[in-house]
Amino acid sequence: MxxxxxxxxxxxxxxxxxxxxxxxxxxxxxxxxxxxxxxxxxxxxxxxxxxxxxxxxxxxxxxxxxxxxxxxxxxxxxxxxxxxxxxxxxxxxxxxxxxxxxxxxxxxxxxxxxxxxxxxxxxxxxxxxxxxMLSACFVVPVEDSIEGIFNAVKEFALITKAGGGIGSNFSALRPKGSFVAGTHGKASGPVSFMHVFNTAVSIVEQGYRRRGALMGILNIDHPDIMEFIDAKKGNDGERVLKFFNISVGIPMDRLEILRMYENDEEIELKHPKWHHPTKVKVREIFKKMAQNAWETGDPGMVFLGEMNKYYALYPYREIISTNPCGExxxxxxxxxxxxxxxxxxxxxxxxxxxxxxxxxxxxxxxxxxxxxxxxxxxxxxxxxxxxxxxxxxxxxxxxxxxxxxxxxxxxxxxxxxxxxxxxxxxxxxxxxxxxxxxxxxxxxxxxxxxxxxxxxxxxxxxxxxxxxxxxxxxxxxxxxKYKRNVAVLAIAPTGSISNIADTSSGLEPNFLLAYVRYVNKLSTNEREPLFYVNEVLAKKLPENELLRIRDRLIEEGSLRNIDIDERLKKIFVVAHDIDPLDHLLMQEAFQSYVDNNISKTINVPNSATVDDVLEIYVEALKHKIRGLTVYRDGSLQTQVLTSAKDL
Ligand code: ADP
Missing domain, CATH: 3.20.70.20 (Anaerobic Ribonucleotide-triphosphate Reductase Large Chain)
Incomplete structure (x- = not known):
């Protein structure tokens, strides 16, 4: 066989x-x-x-x-x-x-x-x-000193040049406005430094193969969390922290945050260099996350506590961040x-x-x-x-x-x-x-x-x-007695390799059943059209039927509004035909047998409200998943895309 x-x-x-x-x-x-x-x-x-x-x-x-x-x-x-x-x-x-x-x-x-x-x-x-250099995923720590920060900037540049995607947790950095002994001045905070990383990576090329990809995390109890959640606001996809996906880190048990949310409690924001008692309602944090995710797709959430719970080397070692796509x-x-x-x-x-x-x-x-x-x-x-x-x-x-x-x-x-x-x-x-x-x-x-x-x-x-x-x-x-690898499994986005394999990406539903794609030739910058109809659909449909619906299918991407057998409509669903909860449940189904994480996008329709998005953020806390990425159809996409569509 x-x-x-x-x-x-x-x-x-x-x-x-x-x-x-x-x-x-x-x-x-x-x-x-x-x-x-x-x-x-x-x-x-x-x-x-x-x-x-x-x-x-x-x-x-x-x-x-x-x-x-x-x-x-x-x-x-x-x-x-x-x-x-x-x-x-x-x-x-x-x-x-x-x-x-x-x-x-x-x-x-x-x-x-x-x-x-x-x-x-x-x-x-x-x-x-x-x-x-043959690996895709890296995490570099960022320490709370100018030397530490710029050392990390150098490390970001070296890894980007070699072709890797990098994630960092910026929570060690002292909050904006805290005291800096060396200069008797005030610190400018993690978000301002993230711009330095972004700029450094923007200048380093990966031999024309792809642009860099970064993940920036700030823990939910860092005093700058509200500024961080707004860090990509007003993003037009080009300007603000272009190379970063950003995510709110949940280092504690996700159920603790869920309880605080449900009881409308405040969370204490803290940092060793921060001496003002600061509290904020967990609901306020979630409202801001939902509002911004509704607009631009950022921030996501990463459940670091959940990751460490299943990390075979914890507490000897601790997971501090994910790579850019979260897997x-x-x-x-x-x-x-x-x-x-x-x-x-x-x-x-x-x-x-x-x-x-x-x-x-x-x-x-x-x-x-x-x-x-x-x-x-x-x-x-x-x-x-x-x-x-x-x-x-x-x-x-x-x-x-x-x-x-x-x-x-x-x-x-x-x-x-x-x-x-x-x-x-x-x-x-x-x-x-x-x-x-x-x-x-x-x-x-x-x-x-x-x-x-x-x-x-x-x-x-x-x-x-x-x-x-x-x-x-x-x-x-x-x-x-025997284990060669601390962890073995993960589900990646496979943005490029699924195209090489001519198959659907990762665990995701197809995004479109048919489309015309314009591929940019990096060398000459010319754009060329490529036509595509899902191969399995093409095989299952009689040829004249395919011909009958082809133009509509390219226009719509989905069978939903096309006059065709109802059974086929149920089978050949695409991302936006699927309820957000069904996306979440599929992520949970896979995650229950994966030691690392899963890259998954929860798609919501364009008509979804901020409250709908908020509901998903809260719902996510109830499931055995390790993180959340929401994308509302037609919103300003700021995800660090890795698919060939991006070229
Ligand atoms: P591929 O299909 O090219 O192997 P994936 O889409 O599965 O890659 O992404 C896997 C990981 O590779 C990402 O989570 C990220 O860490 C890294 N990666 C993806 N795209 C880029 C990029 N443009 N630059 C640097 N790293 C990237």
Whole structure:
């Protein structure tokens, strides 16, 4: 089954859209502009080869092998990785695709597998330079001193240059108006400094591939919280803190904030350098958040308390912030590399899901992502150290919405949520089993003994799934002894890689069923139209029917107002056909089996009022989720978009 599946998707041609994106941003080019890579398989060869070479660094088993056995082993790993990437059933995050192999001799990167020698793999490893950065997610701490702040600005610049997205929690900074001993002056506060970070990042380019992306967090009990919530007000998408998503941090139990909200209580705002007793009603804070989110989509919320509750290294280490899109909470100087499995490709046209192949894909993907850690080069030593200590991974999914279309299950249904739990529980089980197996084979993450795993800790909340007994059994037995990675799972937005895979993004419903997209060529700035109709819909509709509705569909994006079979309307829902509560419940369904977080947008219709948005902010506190992002249709979008539409 697995082989057939791989072959089937290896042979499937890439869409024009996918090829265009690859050509614009992913294919290796010489400094002269001449392409070194011309096909998707060239990219896969390079990436699979470099990531397989990690076995020479991280696999103690190889020490006992003869040179011929070693070579066979590494070639086999390369071949497994190549097949998986080539089929586009699994893709790593963009920085891995962009940067793997930078610095290496081209001849070594692309020559036929049978001609590869051990020295060639070693040479590839030795040639990695400071741009060989393969991770998408970073968190940098910002300390309360001018030196600390500008040191962090420098770190932001270095990470942005290498292609990573960065999050910071600015709560350590003393509030606006507090005393500065050195100058006998008054501090200007966290928000003013965020502008410095924004400006620094605006000037640093990522080799024309994408603009930078930042997350700024201020905790709900910081004295400047009201100013922070207004920090992007009046944003026209271009001017104010353009590179930042902003989020209010909830470091305590979310239920405590819910209780304060419901009892109309005040929260005490505090900071060690703030000596005026300051209180504000939690309802006032939420009202302001809802008002601004209604206008611009910012701020979101991040439930840091909830993240630490399921963080295997807490309290030894603490999660202080997330990356820009929220799917990974990190402690100071940690980074994480992501990868996503396309569920739609694991489901055939009759709607039958291939669980056996799914398990194999998960296990190969965990090995792949774990290897990425060892071939990664970070621009800051503290990051290298933090990453090696915890070996955090973010393996997730994409193509969920397209899979549901194939199975004819509406996204906004109990059936879809129960399937989501089963899929994610199955994935958690296999990914964690593989991480423990790798721990046995290659060694645990160095901080394992400081973690909660030896006590039988389960790093997610769980709900009800077919795999609950096996999951409990795993964490109560082998996981107490072996774990290669502090956390393994996350659901990323997959803004770019889902386009390369020709599938729907992350766990999100499709945004539109059909559209014309104008893609900006970064090199020449020309815009070119690309036409698109959802592939599953196109297959399920008779050709003349598709022709009949095509223009209306491009205009509307949804089937909702089109004269067509009611059953199809229920199945082929898009983001704005779905009630906000159904979005929230889907986020919760997935989150219950994910150790890191989930990137999810709660879409609300344009007609929603500020009170409607407020209701979602309060409702979110009641669910086992780790954060909230709301987007009202047609509002001034200030999200740091990562999709190809942005190019
Ligand atoms: P991709 O599909 O390109 O792999 P995603 O859309 O899944 O990326 O985003 C994953 C993470 O990558 C984000 O949460 C963020 O940390 C980082 N990221 C995304 N876009 C950018 C960007 N333009 N610049 C820097 N980092 C980014």
């Amino acid at each position: 697995y082989r057939q599946l791989i072959e089937r998707y290896k042979q499937k041609p890439l869409s024009e859209n996918a090829l265009k994106i690859l050509k614009e941003r992913y294919f290796f080019k010489k400094p002269s502009g001449e392409f070194v890579e011309n096909s998707w398989f060239d990219v896969c060869r390079r990436v699979a080869r470099v990531v397989a070479a990690a076995e020479l660094i991280n696999n103690p088993r190889l020490e006992k092998m003869t040179a011929a056995e070693k070579l066979d082993f590494v070639r086999q790993v390369e071949s497994d990785f190549f097949d998986l990437l080539a089929s586009r059933i699994f893709l790593p995050n963009s920085p891995t695709l962009f940067n793997a192999g930078i610095g290496a001799d081209y001849e070594l990167l692309y020559k036929p597998l049978e001609q590869m020698k051990l020295e060639d793999y070693q040479k590839i490893l030795d040639s990695r330079n400071h741009l060989h 990974i909470g990190l402690s100071a100087y940690e980074a994480c590399n992501l990868g996503s499995i396309d569920l739609a490709k694991l489901c055939d046209d009759k709607g039958v899901f291939d669980w056996e192949s799914f398990a194999k894909v998960i296990r190969t993907a965990v090995r792949f992502l774990d290897n990425v850690i060892d071939v990664n080069v970070f621009p800051i030593d503290k990051i290298t150290q933090a990453v090696k200590e915890s070996r955090r991974l973010g393996l997730g999914i994409m193509g969920f919405a397209d899979m549901l279309y194939k199975m004819e299950i509406p996204y906004n249904s109990e059936q879809a949520r129960s399937l989501a739990k089963n899929l994610m529980a199955f994935m958690a089980l296999h990914a964690h089993e593989e991480s423990s197996r790798l721990g046995q084979e290659k060694g645990n993450f160095p901080l394992f003994e400081y973690s909660r795993y030896p006590n039988g800790f389960i790093p997610f909340s769980m709900d009800v799934s077919d795999y609950d007994d096996e999951i409990r059994e795993h964490f109560n037995t082998i996981a107490k």
